[in-house]
Amino acid sequence: MSIITAQNVSLTFPTNDGPVHALKDVDLTIEKGDFVSFIGPSGCGKTTFLRTIAALETPTGGTLSVNGMPPDEARKARAYGYVFQAPGLYPWRTISGNISLPLEIMGFSRSDRAERVARVLEMVELSGFGGKFPWQLSGGMQQRASIARALSFDADILLMDEPFGALDEIVRDRLNAALLELWDRTGKTIGFVTHSIPEAVYLSTKIVVMSPRPGRITRVIESPLPRQRPLEIRDTPEFIEIAQQVREGLREGHSYD
Numbered sequence: 001m002s003i004i005t006a007q008n009v010s011l012t013f014p015t016n017d018g019p020v021h022a023l024k025d026v027d028l029t030i031e032k033g034d035f036v037s038f039i040g041p042s043g044c045g046k047t048t049f050l051r052t053i054a055a056l057e058t059p060t061g062g063t064l065s066v067n068g069m070p071p072d073e074a075r076k077a078r079a080y081g082y083v084f085q086a087p088g089l090y091p092w093r094t095i096s097g098n099i100s101l102p103l104e105i106m107g108f109s110r111s112d113r114a115e116r117v118a119r120v121l122e123m124v125e126l127s128g129f130g131g132k133f134p135w136q137l138s139g140g141m142q143q144r145a146s147i148a149r150a151l152s153f154d155a156d157i158l159l160m161d162e163p164f165g166a167l168d169e170i171v172r173d174r175l176n177a178a179l180l181e182l183w184d185r186t187g188k189t190i191g192f193v194t195h196s197i198p199e200a201v202y203l204s205t206k207i208v209v210m211s212p213r214p215g216r217i218t219r220v221i222e223s224p225l226p227r228q229r230p231l232e233i234r235d236t237p238e239f240i241e242i243a244q245q246v247r248e249g250l251r252e253g254h255s256y257d
């Protein structure tokens, strides 16, 4: 069952230097339970596309449907959680306080909030850190707290904009494995922006390769890898073959003839 569909989605930003065509004729179907990565060079519109799904930007052309609704209705219905590039935690609130903020805005009772915060802290392996302030945690722990915040109201869709880009490779490996496990356990649909080919191949059921000027999709690669993926899968011929397909897609996007 498709949960997100984009048909001919275009978005042009008017700027002082003339129009910037951030997205042009983007067609994509995301099925329920997919893990979809968006990969492409800087400026190709990955973030813009994720933001249009989340109704943080409005397309100038085409149609988008999220959970069977226009994006702004899906936002009001809390159809998705959104994880930004930076953790964006309030320094004056504890980790629990930060995670509970969207729940407070949505009007969850105190006991419901406490129960949900405890549950998502456990999911991201931060039980015991709820009383700490963000600055008392490492960068990787802060990013996990921001993922917990996006999970707290249990939306079916999780949108993640390069959540691990600023982390070192070892921490990133661990968080990638933890995210896959969480995806497998919860059955959520995940949209994930990344610059990293190995990260895209390791995580995804579907890899969307984009190219700039104007931002468009050049390839959609369906991954034949099984759902259960130990980190060592990255050394297998199947993995290396998919990575090559992504690399070719990225190269194609760079030929301007």
Ligand SMILES: Nc1ncnc2c1ncn2[C@@H]1O[C@H](COP(=O)(O)OP(=O)(O)OP(=O)(O)O)[C@@H](O)[C@H]1O
Pocket: 013, 014, 015, 020, 021, 022, 040, 041, 042, 043, 044, 045, 046, 047, 048, 049, 215
């Ligand atoms: N609010 C805006 N106003 C004008 N131009 C914008 C705006 N937001 C994005 N752009 C432009 O749209 C294009 C796509 O930007 P976007 O951030 O989506 O790219 P990206 O693929 O996510 O890049 P990166 O990998 O560097 O994050 C870029 O040329 C960018 O400068």
